[in-house]
Amino acid sequence: MRNSLIALLIFAALAAAPPVIGGYWTGQLTGYLVYGLLAISLSLVWGYGGILCFGQAMFFGIGGYIMAVITKGMVLPDITSSYLGLIAAMAGAALFALALGYFLFAGRGISGAYLAIITLAIALVLERLMNNWYGLGGYNGLLNVPPIKLTFFGASFELWDRVPTFYAILIVVAVIFFGTTALLNSAYGLRLTACRTHPDRLASLGYSVLNIRLSVFSLSAAIAGLAGALFVTLDGFASPTLIGFTLSTEALIWVAIGGKEMLLAAFLGAILTRTAESWLSEIFGDYWILILGIAFMISVVLLPKGLLATPLEKLTEGKRR
Amino acid sequence: MSFLELKSLTKNFGGLCAVDGFSLDIAKGSVNALVGPNGCGKSTLFNLITGTIRPDSGEVLFAGVNITGRPPHEIARLGIGRKFQVPAIFDELTVRENLIVASRKQNDRTAQADILAQIHLEDQADTLAGELAHGQKQWLEIGLLLAQAPALILLDEPTAGMTAPETRATAELIHRINRDRGLTVLVIEHDMGFIEHLACPVHVMSKGKILKSGNFSEIRNDADVKALYFGTAEETVDA
Numbered sequence A: 001m002r003n004s005l006i007a008l009l010i011f012a013a014l015a016a017a018p019p020v021i022g023g024y025w026t027g028q029l030t031g032y033l034v035y036g037l038l039a040i041s042l043s044l045v046w047g048y049g050g051i052l053c054f055g056q057a058m059f060f061g062i063g064g065y066i067m068a069v070i071t072k073g074m075v076l077p078d079i080t081s082s083y084l085g086l087i088a089a090m091a092g093a094a095l096f097a098l099a100l101g102y103f104l105f106a107g108r109g110i111s112g113a114y115l116a117i118i119t120l121a122i123a124l125v126l127e128r129l130m131n132n133w134y135g136l137g138g139y140n141g142l143l144n145v146p147p148i149k150l151t152f153f154g155a156s157f158e159l160w161d162r163v164p165t166f167y168a169i170l171i172v173v174a175v176i177f178f179g180t181t182a183l184l185n186s187a188y189g190l191r192l193t194a195c196r197t198h199p200d201r202l203a204s205l206g207y208s209v210l211n212i213r214l215s216v217f218s219l220s221a222a223i224a225g226l227a228g229a230l231f232v233t234l235d236g237f238a239s240p241t242l243i244g245f246t247l248s249t250e251a252l253i254w255v256a257i258g259g260k261e262m263l264l265a266a267f268l269g270a271i272l273t274r275t276a277e278s279w280l281s282e283i284f285g286d287y288w289i290l291i292l293g294i295a296f297m298i299s300v301v302l303l304p305k306g307l308l309a310t311p312l313e314k315l316t317e318g319k320r321r
Numbered sequence B: 001m002s003f004l005e006l007k008s009l010t011k012n013f014g015g016l017c018a019v020d021g022f023s024l025d026i027a028k029g030s031v032n033a034l035v036g037p038n039g040c041g042k043s044t045l046f047n048l049i050t051g052t053i054r055p056d057s058g059e060v061l062f063a064g065v066n067i068t069g070r071p072p073h074e075i076a077r078l079g080i081g082r083k084f085q086v087p088a089i090f091d092e093l094t095v096r097e098n099l100i101v102a103s104r105k106q107n108d109r110t111a112q113a114d115i116l117a118q119i120h121l122e123d124q125a126d127t128l129a130g131e132l133a134h135g136q137k138q139w140l141e142i143g144l145l146l147a148q149a150p151a152l153i154l155l156d157e158p159t160a161g162m163t164a165p166e167t168r169a170t171a172e173l174i175h176r177i178n179r180d181r182g183l184t185v186l187v188i189e190h191d192m193g194f195i196e197h198l199a200c201p202v203h204v205m206s207k208g209k210i211l212k213s214g215n216f217s218e219i220r221n222d223a224d225v226k227a228l229y230f231g232t233a234e235e236t237v238d239a
């Protein structure tokens, strides 16, 4: 209960931010919200599902490319609906995760460091693939991805301006955040914890561990795919960097710094790290990476639950979910 | 008619024959005990029944259905529950949440309250399972089986690490669930006092197969069984 209250306050503060921080920062913050969504997806699969995915950006990138090809009319010239693009991006990423997950988890299943290495390798392969796939722009990617077009009751409205875009994205992120939180508070959330900590026990109670892992892996991929789809509409282009190594590891750092076992902490980890980066990299230049590295090490060594999750848990009286 | 039928089950680990042509019939609604020295293959036998490992040869028939080689979750759904040798509960969940997970299909609060009472954990319902005392963890695991509501339960050393009164309470609990819920029970134990208290057919296992079957006093006084336990009898009594 208090958990949701704090989350509500944070979303209210985000909603109140644009007039205070001005146009430029509103634009920046919109991007950070999308990264926050990617962090939510990683927290779900890693912190709750116990699946350490080092290539989470692959789902982000897949979502981004699907959104780009649909809204640019590269699939069907007459059907360029943003809604369709978003749904297809989520479905595409989820289906890819389902196939990949089956390969990873069936039988004895791969876990721990092996899983991390394999998912990282797959992200690298996909990045290479996109670099060389000339039909999808190759190294340069796809340019001129249109902004989100909202259509209701026949009227349509393109999100070109910063402030309406910010609110549209904030609403999507809030819906996903509170939806995922509700899911984690249900019996499904208990099963995830059970599956993460004692899969053999769960199987001998009649649950298919494979199905639970596939469900959380694809759900997380769908969220990451949605984030990627939103992202390309902000920047106006989809490029191979969305899919690969750098973004995958950055997402891991945000989530580890924030706290992987707490959706809210992971989300804020992404936003705060990104904000800190744009300030501190102006002051310290490339030394910013050092500061980030130190923060990362502190969180891993001293506060393994996360720099943000630890104080947030205090606020919520140590309630775990 | 036998409810659980094990037909010459065999399992080798490398050169070691852990289960060696093991056969046993268990009647519906009965309680049976399986005893034997450390490493004689008791837990491996359970693993073969629950699908955790596949036998090299032999068959497992449950309620007339051949379940050999099926995955553990399917076997569990058919109605076999298992307590592991090392307490296997969900440490990061509370006692109540453990029971919610175990009752896979219906989340019935009165049934859960009833189970909490039976396993003497009413006051710990909201305690994290990882924080329970050892004996309480063993009970919680039995509680998970009750919530799962199987027809056959396999208990692997349910009283290990328990005090004498806890051990007695456990024997009573097993009697009660056998009587009230009609559950068929197969229990592995080292504690002879507990086996005596159960007053049920006992099967002595040695080197992967059954050496002797009989009631407690027959087994206790059997020359072969004495020879098997010679020198290890002390340690098995208080294990």
Ligand SMILES: Nc1ncnc2c1ncn2[C@@H]1O[C@H](COP(=O)(O)OP(=O)(O)OP(=O)(O)O)[C@@H](O)[C@H]1O
Binding pocket: B013, B016, B018, B036, B037, B038, B039, B040, B041, B042, B043, B044, B045, B085
């Ligand atoms: N997965 C495995 N791989 C290799 N060897 C195994 C495996 N599982 C069991 N064993 C071996 O098989 C033999 C039987 O082991 P098992 O655990 O079934 O004995 P047990 O009768 O349950 O003994 P205890 O009373 O100590 O629990 C032992 O020698 C053990 O080392």
Ligand SMILES: [Mg+2]
Binding pocket: B042, B043, B044, B085, B156
């Ligand atoms: Mg054993």
